[in-house]
Amino acid sequence: MTRPARRRQRVPLALLLPAGLGLLFLVLPLAGLLVRAPWTTLPRRLAQPGVLTALRLSLETATAATLLCVALGVPLAWLLARVEFPGRRLVRALVTVPLVLPPVVGGVALLLVFGRRGLLGSWLDTTFGVSLPFTTAGVVLAEAFVAMPFLVIAVEGALRGADPRYEEAAATLGAGRWTTFTRVTLPLVAPGVAAGAVLCWARALGEFGATITFAGNYPGRTQTMPLAVYLALETDVQAAIVLSLILLTVSVAILAGLRDRWVGTA
Amino acid sequence: MTARWIRAALAGVAALSLALTGCGGADDEPSAGTGGRVTVFAAASLTETFTKLGKDYEAAHPGTKVVLNFAGSSALATQITQGAPADVFAAASPATMTTVTDAGDAAGTPAVLVRNQLVIAVPKGNPDRVAGLADLARPGVKVALCAEQVPCGTAARTALAAAGVRLTPATLEQDVKGALAKVKLGEVDAALVYRTDVRAAAELDAVEFPESARAVNDYPIVVLKHAGNPAGARAFVDHVRSDAGLAVLTAAGFQAPPNR
Numbered sequence: 001m002t003r004p005a006r007r008r009q010r011v012p013l014a015l016l017l018p019a020g021l022g023l024l025f026l027v028l029p030l031a032g033l034l035v036r037a038p039w040t041t042l043p044r045r046l047a048q049p050g051v052l053t054a055l056r057l058s059l060e061t062a063t064a065a066t067l068l069c070v071a072l073g074v075p076l077a078w079l080l081a082r083v084e085f086p087g088r089r090l091v092r093a094l095v096t097v098p099l100v101l102p103p104v105v106g107g108v109a110l111l112l113v114f115g116r117r118g119l120l121g122s123w124l125d126t127t128f129g130v131s132l133p134f135t136t137a138g139v140v141l142a143e144a145f146v147a148m149p150f151l152v153i154a155v156e157g158a159l160r161g162a163d164p165r166y167e168e169a170a171a172t173l174g175a176g177r178w179t180t181f182t183r184v185t186l187p188l189v190a191p192g193v194a195a196g197a198v199l200c201w202a203r204a205l206g207e208f209g210a211t212i213t214f215a216g217n218y219p220g221r222t223q224t225m226p227l228a229v230y231l232a233l234e235t236d237v238q239a240a241i242v243l244s245l246i247l248l249t250v251s252v253a254i255l256a257g258l259r260d261r262w263v264g265t266a
Numbered sequence: 267m268t269a270r271w272i273r274a275a276l277a278g279v280a281a282l283s284l285a286l287t288g289c290g291g292a293d294d295e296p297s298a299g300t301g302g303r304v305t306v307f308a309a310a311s312l313t314e315t316f317t318k319l320g321k322d323y324e325a326a327h328p329g330t331k332v333v334l335n336f337a338g339s340s341a342l343a344t345q346i347t348q349g350a351p352a353d354v355f356a357a358a359s360p361a362t363m364t365t366v367t368d369a370g371d372a373a374g375t376p377a378v379l380v381r382n383q384l385v386i387a388v389p390k391g392n393p394d395r396v397a398g399l400a401d402l403a404r405p406g407v408k409v410a411l412c413a414e415q416v417p418c419g420t421a422a423r424t425a426l427a428a429a430g431v432r433l434t435p436a437t438l439e440q441d442v443k444g445a446l447a448k449v450k451l452g453e454v455d456a457a458l459v460y461r462t463d464v465r466a467a468a469e470l471d472a473v474e475f476p477e478s479a480r481a482v483n484d485y486p487i488v489v490l491k492h493a494g495n496p497a498g499a500r501a502f503v504d505h506v507r508s509d510a511g512l513a514v515l516t517a518a519g520f521q522a523p524p525n526r
Contacts, residue, residue: 117452133453134408134436185506216437216448217413223438231440234340234415235365 044242054228060203065143077155107213138215158192198232309358338441353499359417376486380520386473410457413438421481462519
């Protein structure tokens with residue numbers, strides 16, 4: 001109890017003031033949502049069928065995108081952290097590109113590759129009759145594209161922080177690289193994987209730009225919560241606030257529920 | 267979601283700062299009668315024509331600057347009622363204009379600037395041989411419509427109902443340019459957009475259909491109550507409603523309003 005108190009006395013005002021302003025800046029818009037929410041009509045608005053459809057689609061696609069990211073991203077993170085190969089720095093830089101890329105640009109890029117006339121998309125279309133734009137699979141793809149870097153970075157960080165001597169010990173005892181990975185490395189970095197997956201899921205849940213560009217907007221098929229919020233805002237601000245509130249609640253609940261368990265320890 | 271929100275917020279901040287500097291500029295320039303900066307919020311389908319009209323206006327009124335913000339009319343109406351600093355609002359439907367007038371944000375009564383009609387936009391040469399609305403319901407024909415929340419979507423729904431055609435679109439886009447882009451990219455085979463949009467796109471053909479006469483959109487324009495530059499706003503509206511302004515609009519495929 002005494003140590004934090006002593007520390008607080010030493011915080012210079014020049015830091016405390018901008019820090020407080022920063023916090024206010026982040027929290028105030030969320031408070032605005034709560035203040036302006038139409039609480040009296042909330043139950044009726046929540047019961048509207050479109051709301052639950054969009055919410056379910058959002059939860060399903062974000063979860064599917066996270067599974068895809070874990071399946072592909074964990075091996076990628078392992079490769080970056082444990083294997084020396086030429087151009088590794090370049091690969092690491094490439095992995096983080098979707099982080100800084102505006103999501104709309106990601107959507108356009110996805111269209112150019114997986115679209116009906118895209119590099120891979122035209123082949124998929126003619127060979128298998130598969131067309132990804134405007135499908136739920138397209139939503140998952142768009143979300144995975146923007147969310148995967150979060151997972152890769154988190155897992156790679158965990159791998160770098162993990163003591164390699166355990167893996168070396170396993171190797172000297174005769175375990176192959178695959179056995180070492182599944183039996184030693186993976187359990188060791190499980191908290192990191194979980195933290196990365198949560199971040200990845202949250203990012204996928206909030207995805208807007210790449211989704212509307214690549215997957216379009218159709219209720220029940222590609223209209224996720226963020227898209228529903230945006231379109232509701234065109235005509236019915238109250239409805240948009242309600243949808244935003246739901247999305248906020250879900251995100252905060254998931255992050256708060258998992259934080260102490262995994263994210264904090266990573 | 268966040269990206270869009272942030273973009274909208276930034277646009278608001280940018281518009282605000284523009285308005286503020288605009289006010290400051292007006293003080294510096296004594297000739298500020300119709301001078302300074304005019305901020306115009308216009309429907310996405312007015313992109314090409316208003317860009318040209320804005321340049322014409324600037325040329326005719328030296329020292330002025332026309333700042334244009336194009337988006338779906340409903341999004342613009344929401345921005346205006348939420349306090350976005352605009353001088354002029356040009357909407358693609360009376361309904362979206364009503365949002366603004368009902369909120370008491372308009373100065374005076376909106377005037378009908380032009381009218382616009384829907385066509386079916388198809389890739390050049392019409393590879394799917396689309397001849398009318400009924401062809402859009404054919405299996406294997408992918409269609410992009412505007413979302414019902416925006417005027418082109420409302421018009422599309424009216425036209426489809428008039429034709430008795432039921433179809434499941436591939437996507438409901440947030441504005442007419444979004445629907446147009448999906449045809450341009452080849453991701454859909456057809457889209458219901460305005461005649462003017464297709465005329466502005468060299469890689470597309472327009473298929474006219476009779477039911478579009480049932481869904482003609484009037485484009486109202488009005489000076490806004492909280493305009494930072496009301497004189498400039500009135501001058502700009504007069505400019506686009508002049509014979510020369512109307513000529514630019516009709517050349518792009520818009521129809522003159524019934525009273526002209």
